[in-house]
Amino acid sequence: MARKIGSSSEITGPRIRDAALRLFARHGFASVSMRQIAAEVGVQAGALYLYTADKQALLFDLMQDHMTDLLCALQALPQCSDPAAQLDQFARFHIGYHLDRPDAVFIAYMELRSLSADNFAAIESLRRRYEDHLQGILIEGAAKGRFIFGDAKMTTLALIAMLTGVTNWYREGGRLSRADVQTLYADMALRAVSVAIE
Amino acid sequence: MARKIGSSSEITGPRIRDAALRLFARHGFASVSMRQIAAEVGVQAGALYLYTADKQALLFDLMQDHMTDLLCALQALPQCSDPAAQLDQFARFHIGYHLDRPDAVFIAYMELRSLSADNFAAIESLRRRYEDHLQGILIEGAAKGRFIFGDAKMTTLALIAMLTGVTNWYREGGRLSRADVQTLYADMALRAVSVAIE
DNA sequence: TCTTGAATTGAACGGGCATTCAGATAAGTT
């Protein structure tokens, strides 16, 4: 037997990417074999190579799409001029976006070292753009005298690490709701740069 | 040829653990082969099994020793009663300890999913004890009216994620000194729970 | 209905994997 009934690239392609995303997130890129991904989709390993050049490209595409989508969604946020409102919005956005895509986020932070040098550089530059957005908010807030903090770059990285950490423990249906978590993290971020809350 | 000149378990044992620590941190547990570790030490792969039951035990021992040492060092800190001083001390300790052992820390946070179920539970329980220490400081500070925050458990995890994030970017000899970084992170932690700085 | 090309199989390739173990050699002890 060869071509399967009901088969089409519009179905198999996304199914491969979904399976790879889930398996990479759960077990790690290096531990997942092409055969495992294929089995999840219900095809033979060879069929994967109609949809990706190789395993590395599969990982890179997943990461690049995630980062691109993230930057797009960030761009689409409504503008506001008050620094505290901007930081609050950023924190809520980051938490919400990350809680919606736990697997993609996990991969984007854990599998950087599985990328080839070129691919790593490409992803790092996208990530850098995201960080720069937050850093811009912090610097503007400091210039306007609304924020106080020690070092803009370090504070940026510390805040992003803090916010991203939510994916390590948050589970749907737990003690705290999504909105609770967004508020609590946003408030912590604001206080961390000396904005009084309540 | 068989036994090598100058060979002894007191030398080879630690060298194997050092090599494994460095290689696991750099390339990931799943990507590192026993042959690579052996080559780093200058010995054949079979010799590793005089020092570890298998590859999984090698990882587990590294992680367990790291967590045990961390808890020991935490215990050894001088006691103080002021909540703000306690949090400041904890933040400085965490940053300093983690900057001293980047490889061990990296493995302890990245390779949890490479552990067997039993080993994972053991490491998680050690990590839980560390988190509980910080949570105790936060709860006591809130009870004394010195700290304000939304939720103790969540704040604990957020602070630890923020502090641990330092290992992602700090490099010896960079723009900020070790002491700078400790001060900046400690101040952010304090502000995040509403303690006024300066 | 026939033809074309998209989709997939299944086998094969060369290689690396963790782990085991009999045999060999050096270190240490008497």
Next chain:
DNA sequence: AACTTATCTGAATGCCCGTTCAATTCAAGA
């Protein structure tokens, strides 16, 4: 110097890896 024991080799075992490709079958347009 002789003996014991700790240490290590090197080959072997059985398995899984990523990737390729000729052959095959289905879908869809003419």
